[in-house]
Amino acid sequence: MENYEKLEKIGEGTYATVYKARHIPSGQIVALKDIFVNEDEGCPSTALREIAILKELSTNCTHIVRLLQVLHGESSSHRGLTLVFEYCERDLKQLLDDHSCRLGLDEIAIINKQIMSAVYECHFRGIIHRDIKPENILVASEQDMHVKLADFGLARGTGVPVAGYSPEVVTLWYRAPELLLGSTTYGPAVDVWAVGACTAEMIRSGQALIPGRNADDQWDKTLKVLGVPRASDWEDFIKAGCDEARVRREMFKNQGVVCSEDKHDVIQTLLYPKKRQHQQLELEQMAVDFCRGCLEYSPFKRFTAQQALQHPFLARIHLSIIDTDGRGGRH
Numbered sequence: 001m002e003n004y005e006k007l008e009k010i011g012e013g014t015y016a017t018v019y020k021a022r023h024i025p026s027g028q029i030v031a032l033k034d035i036f037v038n039e040d041e042g043c044p045s046t047a048l049r050e051i052a053i054l055k056e057l058s059t060n061c062t063h064i065v066r067l068l069q070v071l072h073g074e075s076s077s078h079r080g081l082t083l084v085f086e087y088c089e090r091d092l093k094q095l096l097d098d099h100s101c102r103l104g105l106d107e108i109a110i111i112n113k114q115i116m117s118a119v120y121e122c123h124f125r126g127i128i129h130r131d132i133k134p135e136n137i138l139v140a141s142e143q144d145m146h147v148k149l150a151d152f153g154l155a156r157g158t159g160v161p162v163a164g165y166s167p168e169v170v171t172l173w174y175r176a177p178e179l180l181l182g183s184t185t186y187g188p189a190v191d192v193w194a195v196g197a198c199t200a201e202m203i204r205s206g207q208a209l210i211p212g213r214n215a216d217d218q219w220d221k222t223l224k225v226l227g228v229p230r231a232s233d234w235e236d237f238i239k240a241g242c243d244e245a246r247v248r249r250e251m252f253k254n255q256g257v258v259c260s261e262d263k264h265d266v267i268q269t270l271l272y273p274k275k276r277q278h279q280q281l282e283l284e285q286m287a288v289d290f291c292r293g294c295l296e297y298s299p300f301k302r303f304t305a306q307q308a309l310q311h312p313f314l315a316r317i318h319l320s321i322i323d324t325d326g327r328g329g330r331h
Helices: 045-057 092-097 105-124 191-202 215-226 231-239 244-253 262-273 278-294 305-310
Strands: 005-014 018-023 029-035 069-073 077-087 135-140 146-149
Touching: 005 029, 045 069, 045 077, 092 135, 105 146, 105 191, 105 244, 105 278, 105 305, 146 262, 191 262, 191 278, 191 305, 215 278, 231 244, 262 278
Parallel strands: none
Antiparallel strands: 005 018, 018 029, 029 077, 069 077, 135 146
């Protein structure tokens, strides 16, 4: 730790505090994540998972934040665990909140291509991120809209047998319906829903698509915004490990409510309530259809990360982003 000078605190969570810092020998600006270590319980399992996952992922994909070093000390000056990450000046949420920086559809597609490439890399390696949101998408360069997926504290590997996953994951506004309905056997589709919600937020200039106050309100708002699920969607929720009694109650509560069979029209109205200029229509329709595929109620009908990358909205984008150390990536 004597090689690092902390410059300012940039974030604090349940398990860690993050600082902007300088690596004194090289002058490189980095982010230090100080993990809270309990003397009795030791290092949080979330930190150990994050280290293991990032050691595997961040060397293989330029769109995942790089873990540079892991520091552990028992001295008076440094007790506990510190993760050293590459530093990014701000995140996507801060970018969206900056009204002087309005994103066009091409820029949104470029950002999305990178996020979905990172998600694909995770899913290809059997990892679910479980907390995709604008705050966890770091902007490495605003000039070419180079972004990186970060914060893998809630990430889990799907290859390790467990009795069930916690549905209390993913920040509420980006939480997939199967999580809201209590599934403990969900899969990678929860990440794709979150990317769809982030995409809609970018198109809506930072206005969240479904901003619920709590889990119940989030579910109610989801139905209000996207419409009632189809009959086949309700059955798919049960197949996806949702609380069957809860699903049956919701089905009964919404019995007789006519659902919109054309989710494209619903998304279209949400994203573009006003008529647009003719030259933007084709690209806007691509964006609408992309969001529709990511925001399917049924996790089995929802896009996979690979399908999302093959969608025309993203497939037309060719990335040529190289990290500052010359490291390329699979695009």
